[in-house]
Amino acid sequence: MxxxxxxxxxxxxxxxxxxxxxxxxxxxxxxxxxxxxxxxxxxxxxxxxxxxxxxxxxxxxxxxxxxxxxxxxxxxxxxxxxxxxxxxxxxxxxxxxxxxxxxxxxxxxxxxxxxxxxxAEEVEKLNAVCVKCGGVATRNQRLVDGEPAEKDSPTILVGAEESYEARCRHCHELR
Ligand SMILES: [Zn+2]
Structure with a gap:
């Protein structure tokens, strides 16, 4: 993402x-x-x-x-x-x-x-920029009502209330 x-x-x-x-x-x-x-x-x-x-x-x-x-x-x-x-x-x-x-x-x-x-014969890993610290973002931070998502919530969740932002491993959070 x-x-x-x-x-x-x-x-x-x-x-x-x-x-x-x-x-x-x-x-x-x-x-x-x-x-x-x-x-x-x-x-x-x-x-x-x-x-x-x-x-x-x-x-x-x-x-x-x-x-x-x-x-x-x-x-x-x-x-x-x-x-x-x-x-x-x-x-x-x-x-x-x-x-x-x-x-x-x-x-x-x-x-x-x-x-x-x-x-695959070839893999290219593309990273985003962490919105918290500007580091290399490899993770998708799921937020629900602005709070880190619960770790046991479904892997694939399609709803209106969650959002995502790019974060690095250190700024990534789970609840
Ligand atoms: Zn970060």
Missing amino acids: FSGKTRELISRAERAEIAGNSIKAFKPSIDDRYEEEKISSHVGRSLEAEVLEPEEDLAENFEDLKEDVVIIDEANFFPDELVEVCQNLAEGGKRVILAGTDQTFRGEPFPPLPKLCAI
Whole structure:
């Protein structure tokens, strides 16, 4: 979050297209609200994307793809099955580029990102700036009503009352 990873994902997709590759982008539906069929960065660039229900027949959506390059945003909202899907796509000659948050709000590895990082040919870790001290922010501070979130609250929480900010490991807090 706030690290520019969606911007980097869009840049990589654009470079793949300039190089003459066809691309297809996907993003997860993360709540019941209408999801725009595009991946958008904070600076206003966007990419058309198909919205997938993460828990529903994930592999089927990637069958018979004609495009050369598969782009996936918010990989942390998909189940572990995404690892096998990406492995199969890459084995089948596709280039897979994905972005995601690698730590939960607790500062723990966020599945399936650790496994995806392990099997990837290349990993780029983008960090944000800690809003408290200006240090390197690797964590997502979840705040509920302005207070640090309780550590046993759900990993994926989609509601109106929580917010996030970028913090370093020293300024990150749990309740
Ligand atoms: Zn800090």
